[in-house]
Every structure is written in C-alpha cells, then in structure tokens.
Amino acid sequence: MSDNKRIFIKGNEAIARGALAAGLTCYFGYPITPQNDIPEFLSAELPAVGGEFVQAESEVASANMLLGAAAGGARAMTTSSSPGISLMQEAISYMAGSDLPAVIVNISRGGPGLGDIGSSQGDYFQSTRGGGHGDYRTMVLAPGTCQEGYDMMIQAFDMAFKYRNPVLVLGDAIVGQMKEPVTPWVPESISNYGVEDWCLSGAVGREKRLLKSLFLEEGALAGQNIHLQEKYTAMQAEARADVYACDDAELVVVAYGSIGRIVKSSVRKLRSEGHKVGLVRPLTLYPFPATVLEDLAKAGKRFLTIEHNCGQMVEDVRLSIRKYADSDFHGHMPGELPGSDDFVQPILARLGR
Amino acid sequence: MSAEQIAFKAPEIMIDRATHYCPGCHHGIAHRLVGEVLTEMGLVDDTLCVGSIGCSVFIYNYLNVDAVEAPHGRAPAVATGLKRSRKDKFVFTYQGDGDLASIGMAEIVHAANRGERISVVFVNNTVYGMTGGQMAPTTLIGQKTTTCPAGRCLDREGAPIRMSEIIGGLGGTAYCERASLDSVKNIRRAKKAIRKAFEVQQQGIGFGFVELLSGCPTNWRMDAVAANKRITEEMIPYFPLGVYKDVTAEGGCACTEHGTDSKEDK
Amino acid sequence: MSLYQDVIIAGFGGQGVMLIGNLLAYAGMEAGLEVTYIPVYGPEMRGGTANCTVVISSEDIGSPIIQRPKSLIAMNQPSMDKFQPRMQDGGIQIINSSLVDPALADPRVITYSVPANEIADGIGNTRMANMVALGAYVQATGAVPLDVVKKSLTSVISSHYSHLIPKNADALQAGADHVAAQMR
Numbered sequence: 001m002s003d004n005k006r007i008f009i010k011g012n013e014a015i016a017r018g019a020l021a022a023g024l025t026c027y028f029g030y031p032i033t034p035q036n037d038i039p040e041f042l043s044a045e046l047p048a049v050g051g052e053f054v055q056a057e058s059e060v061a062s063a064n065m066l067l068g069a070a071a072g073g074a075r076a077m078t079t080s081s082s083p084g085i086s087l088m089q090e091a092i093s094y095m096a097g098s099d100l101p102a103v104i105v106n107i108s109r110g111g112p113g114l115g116d117i118g119s120s121q122g123d124y125f126q127s128t129r130g131g132g133h134g135d136y137r138t139m140v141l142a143p144g145t146c147q148e149g150y151d152m153m154i155q156a157f158d159m160a161f162k163y164r165n166p167v168l169v170l171g172d173a174i175v176g177q178m179k180e181p182v183t184p185w186v187p188e189s190i191s192n193y194g195v196e197d198w199c200l201s202g203a204v205g206r207e208k209r210l211l212k213s214l215f216l217e218e219g220a221l222a223g224q225n226i227h228l229q230e231k232y233t234a235m236q237a238e239a240r241a242d243v244y245a246c247d248d249a250e251l252v253v254v255a256y257g258s259i260g261r262i263v264k265s266s267v268r269k270l271r272s273e274g275h276k277v278g279l280v281r282p283l284t285l286y287p288f289p290a291t292v293l294e295d296l297a298k299a300g301k302r303f304l305t306i307e308h309n310c311g312q313m314v315e316d317v318r319l320s321i322r323k324y325a326d327s328d329f330h331g332h333m334p335g336e337l338p339g340s341d342d343f344v345q346p347i348l349a350r351l352g353r
Numbered sequence: 354m355s356a357e358q359i360a361f362k363a364p365e366i367m368i369d370r371a372t373h374y375c376p377g378c379h380h381g382i383a384h385r386l387v388g389e390v391l392t393e394m395g396l397v398d399d400t401l402c403v404g405s406i407g408c409s410v411f412i413y414n415y416l417n418v419d420a421v422e423a424p425h426g427r428a429p430a431v432a433t434g435l436k437r438s439r440k441d442k443f444v445f446t447y448q449g450d451g452d453l454a455s456i457g458m459a460e461i462v463h464a465a466n467r468g469e470r471i472s473v474v475f476v477n478n479t480v481y482g483m484t485g486g487q488m489a490p491t492t493l494i495g496q497k498t499t500t501c502p503a504g505r506c507l508d509r510e511g512a513p514i515r516m517s518e519i520i521g522g523l524g525g526t527a528y529c530e531r532a533s534l535d536s537v538k539n540i541r542r543a544k545k546a547i548r549k550a551f552e553v554q555q556q557g558i559g560f561g562f563v564e565l566l567s568g569c570p571t572n573w574r575m576d577a578v579a580a581n582k583r584i585t586e587e588m589i590p591y592f593p594l595g596v597y598k599d600v601t602a603e604g605g606c607a608c609t610e611h612g613t614d615s616k617e618d619k
Numbered sequence: 620m621s622l623y624q625d626v627i628i629a630g631f632g633g634q635g636v637m638l639i640g641n642l643l644a645y646a647g648m649e650a651g652l653e654v655t656y657i658p659v660y661g662p663e664m665r666g667g668t669a670n671c672t673v674v675i676s677s678e679d680i681g682s683p684i685i686q687r688p689k690s691l692i693a694m695n696q697p698s699m700d701k702f703q704p705r706m707q708d709g710g711i712q713i714i715n716s717s718l719v720d721p722a723l724a725d726p727r728v729i730t731y732s733v734p735a736n737e738i739a740d741g742i743g744n745t746r747m748a749n750m751v752a753l754g755a756y757v758q759a760t761g762a763v764p765l766d767v768v769k770k771s772l773t774s775v776i777s778s779h780y781s782h783l784i785p786k787n788a789d790a791l792q793a794g795a796d797h798v799a800a801q802m803r
Contacts, residue, residue, distance in 0.1 A: 008641075025438065026434065052438070054433065056433075058459060060427065061433075064423065064424060064427035065433045067423070068403070068437075069434035071421040072437075072442075073438065073439075091424060094423075094424050177657060178657040179657070180656075201439065202400065203397075203419050204398040208418055210422075211420070212421070262682040262684065264681035266682075338684065339684040340684070341686040
C-alpha cells in the first residue's frame with residue numbers, strides 16, 4: 001500500500017474510486033437509492049480517463065451491457081441496490097454459464113419487494129446461492145468499512161479475471177452512505193489473466209471464438225457444470241475472515257459487513273467488562289470461511305450468529321461447524337437501523353448459558 | 354474428363370454445413386445476405402456477432418465470426434456493452450420478432466435512441482418459431498397461432514407492432530429500412546438495405562436497423578410457395594416496405610448533438 | 620492515551636447539521652484520528668428533519684451508529700426532545716437556545732445553552748448558527764482542536780462559498796468563546 005494522504009469520502013465513492021484504481025473501463029448502471037453516488041461519481045470521472053459510462057434504460061439492460069463488455073474483455077462493472085440486483089439475475093446467470101468476468105456491486109436495502117432504503121442484509125441468500133437460475137455461484141465480498149469498499153473493488157476485479165466469473169461486492173446503506181477516511185492506492189500491476197486468449201476481438205488469423213451458455217450436444221452441459229464446480233472448488237482458497245479476540249473466547253459471534261463492525265463495538269464493551277467473547281467477521285461470503293469457524297468449533301467455542309435479517313448466513317455457519325457445535329441466531333429486523341447497543345443483551349444472554 | 358464447376362459459391366464467411374432450419378424458412382437467406390455483405394465490406398475479420406434467442410440462436414454455427422450469446426431480448430444491450438469495449442470492431446445483432454419486439458422492446462428502443470454504433474438485423478415472421486408457433490407481437494389480425502387459435506383479435510390482443518416505423522422515429526437511428534425475402538427482386542433490395550444498415554455503423558453516424566419480412570412455413574402450416582405468397586399478399590400491405598429513416602440522404606448524422614461532439618468544446 | 624467521542628447533531632433540514640458533521644469528522648481525520656460520519660435523512664429532500672452521527676476515536680471504530688450518545692448538538696426543539704433522553708449520564712449537550720427552551724434541559728447531562736442564531740446574526744448571517752454550535756461543542760468537549768476545525772473549512776465548504784470561510788471561522792470562534800465564558 002502506498003502512503004498516500006487519507007481522503008474523507010462516502011463508502012459509495014470509495015467503491016467507485018477503488019474500481020478506477022482497479023482499471024475499470026466500462027460502467028453501466030441505472031439510478032436506485034442508496035447507491036446513486038457511484039454512477040454520479042463515475043459519470044464524470046470514468047470518461048475523463050477514457051472509459052465508457054452508460055446510464056442504461058433498466059437494470060436488465062445494465063447487466064446485459066456488462067455481459068457484452070465482459071465478452072469484449074473489458075474490466076467492466078455495474079452497481080445497483082436490491083430490487084435492481086434482482087432484475088440483473090438473468091444476465092448474471094448467463095455470465096456465470098459463459099465464464100465471463102464481471103463485477104457487480106449491491107448496496108443493498110431492506111426488502112422484500114420495494115422494502116425501504118435503509119440498511120439490510122436480506123440479500124445474503126440471493127448473493128451467495130447464485131441468485132438466478134441454474135447451478136452457479138458468484139464470488140461475494142463483504143466490505144464493512146469505506147477502506148474495505150475501496151480495497152475490495154481492486155480484489156473483485158482481480159478475482160473476476162482470475163476465475164473468469166462474476167464477482168459480487170455486497171455492501172449496504174450503512175457502508176454506502178457512511179463517510180470515513182480512506183487511503184487510496186493503485187496496484188503495482190494489473191493482471192488480466194490472459195484475457196486476450198478468449199475474449200471477442202475479431203477472428204483475425206485465428207479460429208472464431210464463441211462465448212455462450214447453451215450446451216445442447218450430448219454431454220456438453222454436464223461437462224460445463226463439472227468445469228464450473230471445479231472452478232468453485234478452486235475458489236475456496238480465497239475465503240477470508242477477520243478474527244477478533246477469539247483465542248480465549250467462550251462465545252464467538254459471527255457477523256459480516258456493517259453489522260460485523262457494529263457488533264465489534266458490542267464485543268469490545270463486553271470485553272472491557274470481563275466477558276470472554278470474540279468476533280469472526282467473514283470478508284468473503286462465497287467462498288465462506290468455513291475452516292476458520294470449524295477450527296474454532298473444534299477448540300470448543302460456542303457460537304452466535306448476528307445478522308440484519310431473519311436468519312440467512314447462520315445456515316452457512318451451522319454447516320461449517322456441524323461436526324462439533326451449533327450456532328444460535330439473533331436477527332435485527334430490516335427496517336430498523338441497528339446500533340451497538342442492540343447486540344449487547346443478545347450476546348450477554350448467550351454468554352450466561 | 355468432365356470437370357464439374359461450381360457456378361454459385363457461398364462466401365467464405367459461411368460455414369459449409371447444412372442448417373437446422375425447416376424447408377422454406379428464410380433464415381438461411383437472411384444469414385447468407387449478412388455473410389455476403391460482411392464479405393463485400395471487408396468486415397469478416399472485424400465482426401463481432403451477438404446472437405439472440407429463437408430459431409436463429411445458432412447463427413454462430415453458420416457464420417465464421419466471433420460471437421456471444423445474449424439472453425432473450427437483450428441482444429441490443431449486450432451489443433452496446435460489446436461495442437463500447439471494442440469500438441474498432443463491427444458489432445451486429447440478429448433477432449427475431451418475439452425477441453426484439455416483445456421481450457426486448459426496451460433494449461431495442463433505447464439502443465436505437467442512444468444512437469449506439471451497432472447494426473440490427475430484425476427477422477419478422479409473425480410467430481415465435483422455435484417454441485412452436487405462438488402469437489408474436491407482429492402476428493397479423495386474424496392470423497391463427499397456437500396461442501390465438503381463433504385468430505388474433507384486435508380487441509383482445511391489440512394490433513401487430515410495426516417496428517420499422519418505431520425505430521425510424523427515434524433520434525439515434527441513422528438508417529432504418531423494411532425489406533422482404535419473398536421474391537428475388539425483394540431479396541436483392543434486402544441485401545442493399547442490410548448494407549446501408551451496416552455502413553452507418555462503419556461511418557460512425559448512428560444506429561442501423563433493417564427489418565426482413567420472412568416466411569415460417571412450418572408454423573404457418575403451409576408450403577414454401579404459399580408462405581412467400583402470404584408475405585406478398587398479407588404481410589407487405591400491413592408492413593409496408595421502404596426506408597423509414599436515412600440520415601445519409603439528409604446529409605447528416607443521427608447524433609450531431611451527441612455528447613462526444615460537444616465534449617471537445619469544454 | 621485513548622480518545623473516544625461520539626455526537627449526534629440534529630436540526631431542521633437547511634440548518635446545516637450535515638455540514639458541521641462533515642466538518643467535525645474531517646477535522647478529526649486531519650488531527651490524525653479515526654472518524655466516521657453517517658447521515659440520517661427524512662424522505663423529503665427539503666425542509667424536513669435531519670441528523671447525523673460523528674464518531675472520533677484514536678483506535679479503529681466499530682459502530683458508526685450510536686444509540687446512546689455521549690454528546691448532542693440540538694439545533695431545534697424537536698431534536699432536543701428526541702435525542703436528549705437517549706444521552707448517556709454526564710454527557711455534554713449544546714442546545715441552540717435561540718430555538719430550544721433551556722428550562723427543558725435534563726440535569727442528568729451537562730448542558731451549554733448557546734443562542735446560536737443571535738450570535739450568528741451578530742456576525743452578519745443567521746445561517747452560520749451551525750458553526751457557532753460546532754465551535755461551542757469543540758470547546759466543551761475538546762474532541763478536536765478548534766484551529767484544526769477552522770483549517771478544515773476550506774476542504775468542506777464548496778469553492779462556490781469560499782468567500783464565506785473567514786466569517787464561518789469567526790462563527791466557530793464565537794461559539795467557542797461563548798462556552799468558554801460559561802465554563803469559567
């Protein structure tokens with residue numbers, strides 16, 4: 001990381017700047033709260049560096065423009081919020097099925113339906129289970145700070161091209177609208193992992209190329225699915241989590257994104273009062289940091305999963321630790337802004353058992 | 354020794370294989386015209402094709418060019434992204450009437466309106482061919498299909514949509530023509546229309562669109578000759594042939610007020 | 620020494636609570652600290668209520684959202700009514716006594732009454748009442764040095780209004796002076 005001066009910006013702007021640092025060349029988007037700062041920022045900044053900015057007619061179109069730019073080998077992205085991400089699922093499925101690299105940012109909001117414009121983690125299942133039709137996964141990164149928003153955009157583009165797969169960055173209204181100091185940096189080198197060997201560039205002096213997800217020949221679709229599953233297996237090596245105060249902890253709280261950092265305040269407060277509680281904050285939601293949790297379960301810890309939804313990630317936590325332990329769950333309802341006080345009592349209640 | 358001479362050759366861009374299309378289907382003719390125009394314009398190496406969903410999903414099996422497959426109706430959006438990422442390449446979509454005029458109505462209208470430097474070949478045969486001949490947005494009044502067995506009714510299903518009239522009325526369109534594949538004369542004219550719709554992209558002056566009235570004998574439940582006759586007698590009167598917009602004839606560009614021009618003034 | 624401060628700043632839309640929240644957080648960053656700033660808007664674009672939360676800390680910040688704040692800047696009566704009951708015992712609040720009734724101040728907390736509108740009027744522009752209140756807050760809590768806040772004005776106020784920066788600095792100073800007099 002370079003020692004550049006810190007700048008004071010919203011998470012949304014950090015994400016946009018991170019994308020530029022990652023070599024973004026094409027952006028497609030459609031207005032929706034609470035992510036509008038991203039297209040507003042890029043509508044000026046991306047053309048200024050020779051990139052393409054298109055305000056599409058819908059999220060359906062944005063995601064398909066993304067598909068087209070990805071087929072052309074561009075470092076491209078779209079951003080939206082929950083209802084818009086739902087509209088994009090068809091194209092995301094096509095991109096996964098066609099081995100296309102793309103970055104999709106979801107500054108999620110409360111649902112279901114129109115929901116509200118406040119923060120929520122209601123899109124965990126949609127994000128980590130593929131989201132559209134068919135047997136596929138997208139990599140999912142979950143920033144909890146503005147700096148992580150910046151850093152994870154650089155990581156997201158790298159992962160997208162490394163695995164030729166869509167990568168989702170899942171933030172929320174808190175991460176998007178909050179301002180924090182961010183240290184901007186630019187990677188020393190950017191690898192496209194041999195994009196010129198597969199992208200559409202005109203069949204000059206070579207065989208034509210075809211990027212598709214339709215496989216009708218006998219055995220072809222099975223072959224593509226086996227290939228995709230092998231890719232997802234390889235991706236497991238990228239799982240990451242932030243582990244805080246777990247060594248001597250009796251109870252490990254698992255929480256991600258903005259809720260992860262809010263819970264950190266609760267854990268600190270309880271630690272200062274002598275309670276043995278720790279925190280695991282998954283930084284990748286797919287692949288899920290199952291090994292980290294399994295090791296803690298093996299060491300005899302108890303678990304509490306806290307989410308800003310009605311219970312989604314808790315299923316992955318339980319799967320991770322199933323041989324040794326179970327996890328309790330505390331859900332903070334979408335529609336109510338959470339703060340650190342909300343989680344102290346739920347944690348104390350489990351500690352007391 | 355008698356030497357066999359092939360007097361009528363396909364251009365090299367056409368892959369030498371039998372098509373999966375039904376006897377009498379016009380997709381083969383449309384593909385061939387596209388291949389000839391690309392060859393004559395010297396674009397074979399520079400072409401990126403965006404396929405769509407419908408019978409023509411396999412266009413990439415017949416044209417020897419780079420291609421990507423778009424979801425149903427989304428080819429103009431995919432082509433937008435592809436062209437923006439590869440501005441020096443020739444990008445075209447090939448779409449049927451269900452794909453373009455129904456599920457993909459928003460994408461085609463907005464790509465045209467933005468004046469995307471892409472070209473669209475629109476094959477209108479008034480039915481959903483691949484799925485079994487259901488009613489399309491272009492199905493004629495009274496025409497029987499598997500989902501309007503009593504015939505399309507103006508009251509219930511609305512009037513057939515005339516796409517060239519819509520696309521020709523949009524600001525970003527540089528060239529828009531409706532042609533037909535029902536006769537040799539009209540096929541020759543269709544080729545010229547395709548060429549114009551491709552040229553405006555190469556000239557960088559806007560969006561190119563060509564509609565081809567085509568036959569689907571299988572789903573129309575008639576033979577190929579009767580299908581051609583139906584185009585002549587029933588389709589053309591409702592879908593008049595002709596040029597709906599041509600900014601080259603007006604001596605202009607579809608996008609003179611485009612941001613890329615005004616940016617230099619800043 | 621570890622430092623931690625949090626504050627909810629609340630008022631009518633248009634009173635500039637978001638601006639002083641930004642300014643305070645920016646100054647915290649310039650002072651080498653960790654900061655978070657998070658706004659809460661009503662659904663209306665103009666004329667509604669607005670509040671924001673700023674956290675300033677010498678270590679990385681957990682929650683940017685504070686339910687029971689250590690301090691409060693209440694620019695109008697509804698803000699005091701809403702947030703005063705949530706304050707921690709012994710917390711510090713700045714109330715804009717031009718619009719807030721000091722008699723309603725809860726003895727649980729330390730209250731500084733600052734007639735921010737009148738003081739701003741005296742400097743020449745009622746709209747700088749927000750700066751008066753922020754100056755008072757900085758003086759009362761010592762969260763960040765006042766001169767860092769003044770220096771940060773150029774980074775937070777848009778260049779369109781840069782001619783107003785000296786007056787804004789005066790307003791910050793006047794608010795600080797007002798509290799300093801009460802503290803003596």
